[in-house]
Amino acid sequence: MEQVISVSPVVLPAPGRGIDLQVRISAPIKGAQLPVILFAHGFGNSLDGYAPLVNYWAARGFVVIQPSFLDSKRIGVSPDDPRTPDIWKIRVADMKQVLDQLDDIIDVVPGLQERVDTSRIAAVGHSFGAHTSGLLLGMRVIGEEDDMSDARVQVGVLLTAAGNGGADLSPFAAANYPFMNPDFSGMKKPALVVAGDKDISPLTVRGWDWFTDPYTMSPGPKSLLTLYGGEHLLGGISGYHVVETSDENPERVAAVQQLTWAYLRTAFYPEDTAWQDAAIDLTQGKIDNKGDL
Template sequence: MSKSNFGTPTPVISVTPVVLAAPGRGEELRVRVSAPTTGEQLPVVVFSHGFGQSSDSYDPLVDFWASHGFVVVQPTHLDSRTLGLPPEDPRTPLIWRIRVEDLRSTVDQLDVVEAAVPGLAGRVDRDRVAVAGHSWGGQTASMLLGARVVDPAGGPGEDLSDARVKAGVLLATPGAGGADLSPFAAENFAFMNPDFENMTTPALVVAGDHDESALTVRGPDWFTDPFTLSPGDKSLVTLFGGEHSLGGLSGYTVTETTDENPERVAAVQRLTWAYLRSALDPTDPAWTLARDEFAGAAEPLGRIEGK
């Protein structure tokens, strides 16, 4: 994909930690804020990290988004290795739910976020807010888009959606629960039982066609469920050869990347950026241009579907 369509990157300022109020959480909610040094009416992305990661992760994605006009806010969830929460902590079974509250609390306190970054005051567009997440973070973000966790009685569960969130990006996000889960996942992760029928907010789902997971008895198509099982305006990018890190999104030098591929990372950077631009501003043609260029490549890195 051509870099020319994305403009010149703007210098970015990052502030961490910014401490947000989180009564009853048992730990301060700390976030990292990254923003371009110039620009007005900047849209916001609240990003949920994968299991064990933190607000210091996902620099390849965050740096790109921020240097191209987004304010990116990254909470550190309780499962982060940086916090060292023991398995026997009474909050452990509720972390999936606390994660959702972390994102909601971040949106609640955008005034604190804005004030924490020198020069950012008055430059944030509170009406253009999106959520994004990778892996478990994708499930967390999906809850604000309308997905639910099936309750023990088999019902759709509590509605945790947030009308302030206008769009989402779900990266390598777990699919359906029930019979699709491996015995290990079914025994240990009761929350991994999503219902996507009410996930009506527009979203882009990104999956790798080589993402084999021990959490499911299915193959890589499990990670396309947030697209196939949800209604409304959704898009799906399937990356050829992509595994769970989608080429290396979680960091520039992280050891857990099993499919290191700079071209794949660049494609995710640009496609997600373009999608968010257009989803938050329907007059912006960025998504149409990026989608057409991606599909027209001589050697395609993947395919894009929509509904």
């Protein structure tokens, strides 16, 4: 485990977006050939969120980049703003802009450019951010012609990602979130799906198993981590001592930290058995797999 350096905001001009794109970059102060995690926050959060995960990943050999999306509370885009219906698309565009300007972002940290392996990139997201990351991995939205996947992203982690649309949506979700009609059949890249078995959402008429759809309805290779007792914030992953965490549980957060890191480590370096080793030690939940990682 290494010490971590974090720089924010790194400002990227974004003509047509209405406001420049701001990101945070976090990296270990030592180490080489560091893979990149592009992290998408949940609705209303920002580049300053998810420190329990970001710090853990960066301290163990990843460069983590976090954009602030237009739905962030600190930006304050109103519901009647003309951009609001397309925020889900703008999120993906923001992630792609980060990839387009990856070298510029990395250059902000002195000496980091020589230590990063930009051929290994993962898309990770929580909640709304998992929808964003899923689109980069090949998920489609039914009724939308655009394929938003990105070949630069090889693997992903989807934390409490929304499931199937249509009749599985609550009336509120069906009326307000037309983008919540995913087609997972094209999400062929390796991904870890994480769900909590106490995550009951107002967005669906189903139970917690709705959050396992990205695993069950997509082709392998995929893995599913089900966390016992986990609600939507999986014990408190969005920050230290955040008030919105209803299932605060440090052990559950530790399981998410360890297993997400281990999954990505083995995904990028198949000779490393970190994922298999972490799975053996798991006591907070269970793991299902389909296809080879």
